Amino acid sequence: GAGVSQSPRYKVAKRGQDVALRCDPISGHVSLFWYQQALGQGPEFLTYFQNEAQLDKSGLPSDRFFAERPEGSVSTLKIQRTQQEDSAVYLCASSLWVSNYGYTFGSGTRLTVV
Amino acid sequence: DAKTTQPNSMESNEEEPVHLPCNHSTISGTDYIHWYRQLPSQGPEYVIHGLTSNVNNRMASLAIAEDRKSSTLILHRATLRDAAVYYCILRDVEGGNKLVFGAGTILRVKS
Numbered sequence: 001g002a003g004v005s006q007s008p009r010y011k012v013a014k015r016g017q018d019v020a021l022r023c024d025p026i027s028g029h030v031s032l033f034w035y036q037q038a039l040g041q042g043p044e045f046l047t048y049f050q051n052e053a054q055l056d057k058s059g060l061p062s063d064r065f066f067a068e069r070p071e072g073s074v075s076t077l078k079i080q081r082t083q084q085e086d087s088a089v090y091l092c093a094s095s096l097w098v099s100n101y102g103y104t105f106g107s108g109t110r111l112t113v114v
Numbered sequence: 115d116a117k118t119t120q121p122n123s124m125e126s127n128e129e130e131p132v133h134l135p136c137n138h139s140t141i142s143g144t145d146y147i148h149w150y151r152q153l154p155s156q157g158p159e160y161v162i163h164g165l166t167s168n169v170n171n172r173m174a175s176l177a178i179a180e181d182r183k184s185s186t187l188i189l190h191r192a193t194l195r196d197a198a199v200y201y202c203i204l205r206d207v208e209g210g211n212k213l214v215f216g217a218g219t220i221l222r223v224k225s
Contacts, residue, residue: 042218043213045213045214048211091158107156
């Protein structure tokens with residue numbers, strides 16, 4: 001597709017439930033990022049992939065958060081045993097290469113934990 | 115990552131130019147200045163970036179101070195569609211690839 005696609009667009013989870021959020025980056029883009037954005041805040045970095053290699057996961061807030069990109073294209077962010085504080089918009093971004101140019105972001109998945 | 119300081123909010127009239135300031139007094143020689151904007155219910159969108167010289171593209175202009183400790187994003191004619199949160203970000207390409215976002219400036223455009 002022309003842009004970064006994220007699904008689902010909205011997700012409501014009961015506390016304790018596991019969720020999986022999907023990101024389809026732009027075809028051929030090597031770099032892929034996940035960000036978490038709480039209401040009224042700027043996005044916060046979670047993790048970074050270069051192809052299938054997860055090179056930086058320093059932003060993952062706990063071991064309940066796990067991300068993968070097994071074939072170097074589609075990525076999944078999984079959150080186990082969701083908590084209310086996990087409620088946020090989860091954004092995915094991709095870029096052609098490790099570059100100093102712009103990243104393309106998806107519209108995000110809004111996760112609400114009730 | 116070096117920090118940036120932006121006003122919390124600004125207001126502009128439609129069809130008038132807008133100057134969005136950003137201070138980055140601790141910028142290093144390898145930091146590029148990036149601007150992104152985020153419209154309501156959307157992900158951030160790349161606007162422009164530069165290192166030392168002023169830059170122009172179809173969306174905006176970026177004016178960089180000679181000492182690089184501040185910069186200004188210029189929207190030449192604001193429209194209602196420019197209402198968004200604007201983020202000024204320093205990116206050291208030698209130190210990693212992630213973008214570190216601050217709180218940004220909320221730009222309101224009045225018709």
